Amino acid sequence: xxxxxxxxxxxxxxxxxxxxxxxxxxxxxxxxxxxxxxxxxxxxxxxxxxxxxxxxxxxxxxxxxxxxxxxxxxxxxxxxxxxxxxxxxxxxxxxxxxxxxxxxxxxxxxxxxxxxxxxxxxxxxxxxxxxxxxxxxxxxxxxxxxxxxxxxxxxxxxxxxxxxxxxxxxxxxxxxxxxxxxxxxxxxxxxxxxxxxxxxxxxxxxxxxxxxxxxx
Ligand SMILES: *Cc1c(COP(=O)(O)O)cnc(C)c1O
Numbered sequence: 001x002x003x004x005x006x007x008x009x010x011x012x013x014x015x016x017x018x019x020x021x022x023x024x025x026x027x028x029x030x031x032x033x034x035x036x037x038x039x040x041x042x043x044x045x046x047x048x049x050x051x052x053x054x055x056x057x058x059x060x061x062x063x064x065x066x067x068x069x070x071x072x073x074x075x076x077x078x079x080x081x082x083x084x085x086x087x088x089x090x091x092x093x094x095x096x097x098x099x100x101x102x103x104x105x106x107x108x109x110x111x112x113x114x115x116x117x118x119x120x121x122x123x124x125x126x127x128x129x130x131x132x133x134x135x136x137x138x139x140x141x142x143x144x145x146x147x148x149x150x151x152x153x154x155x156x157x158x159x160x161x162x163x164x165x166x167x168x169x170x171x172x173x174x175x176x177x178x179x180x181x182x183x184x185x186x187x188x189x190x191x192x193x194x195x196x197x198x199x200x201x202x203x204x205x206x207x208x209x210x211x212x213x214x215x216x
Contacts, residue, residue, distance in 0.1 A: 004037060005044050007211050011194070015205075019198050027074050029190075029208030032215045035060055041211070042068060050095075050206050052077025054086050061090065076158075076187075076206055078132055081105035088113050095120040095158040095187050095206075098132045100145065107150035118155045120187045120204075121146070123177065125170045126162035133159070136177065143181055156185030156203070167193045171200035 008028065015024050029050040030038045038049065038060075047070055051057035057073065065071050074093040084105035087094060097103060097119045110116055121143060124133030134142050139157075146152040157178045161170035171188055178186050178201070189197025191210035198205065209215060 004211060004213075005040050008041060008044070008046065011207060011210060014195065015198060018195060022198070023203060024198055025204045026211075027076070027187075027204055027206045028211050029076065029206050030060075030212060031056065031077075031208065033212045035064065037212055042071065048072050048074060048204075050074040050076045050208075054079070054083040054090070058086060058090055065090070074204075074206075085109045085113075088115055088117060091117060093118045093120070095204075096122050096132065097146070097152070097154075098122045098124075098134060100142070103142075103146050103150060103152060107152055110152075116153055119146070119152050120156050120158035120185070121154060122158045122160075123174060125159050125173055126164075128162055131160070131162075136173075139177060140181075154183065156183045156187060157181075158187035160190075161188075161193075168196050168200065171197050171202070175201040 011026060025048050027048045027050040028041055028046060031052045061073055072092040073090060074095060075087055075091045076095045079087055079096050079102060081102045088106060088109040094117055122133040124131050124135050127135055143154060146154050157174055159170060159174045161167040174188055185203045186201050187204040189202045189205040191207050194205040194207055
């Protein structure tokens with residue numbers, strides 16, 4: 001058996017030990033890795049995969065997704081609105097919804113392509129100037145706009161916490177915000193901190209290097 005599948009199984013069993021009652025979806029983040037590394041996981045029956053660049057995802061996933069209709073592809077990286085059309089065509093979930101301009105572009109292309117995706121609003125929880133995401137203070141109106149004005153199917157919030165070795169407090173805040181909006185899904189946790197994320201309510205964890213190995 002390939003080590004990729006073994007590592008994946010290990011993560012699954014870690015999840016089961018801490019939250020047997022909670023449904024946690026692993027998004028296998030395959031950015032930078034070629035399809036030969038990904039194929040064993042698909043053959044193993046895994047369905048959620050994450051990429052952070054539209055062009056790379058298009059090249060890697062267009063054919064294999066057509067051959068495997070059950071696969072779900074997640075856009076987890078910064079998305080420019082001029083790539084919104086390609087993103088709507090290819091992806092099933094977008095985790096990086098972070099501006100009204102992008103939301104409007106996605107809504108427009110959903111209509112023209114007759115497709116409806118699932119969205120997470122990315123929250124800039126630490127109010128870091130260099131980081132994308134909706135500031136906490138603007139979250140309510142942005143959520144209402146996306147949901148009620150342009151009909152995006154917002155299923156939860158997403159966070160990349162500040163790099164200060166204390167992700168837990170940010171996970172807790174995001175969970176509170178998610179509850180305040182009565183949202184059911186929560187995208188948080190990466191290789192280094194997915195256990196803490198799950199303890200704080202994550203339903204989608206985004207795991208790359210712990211499955212595929214270090215990226216060069
Ligand atoms: C690359 C990436 C991940 C996965 O990171 P690992 O540390 O390799 O698990 C998760 N989320 C986002 C937004 C990423 O860009």
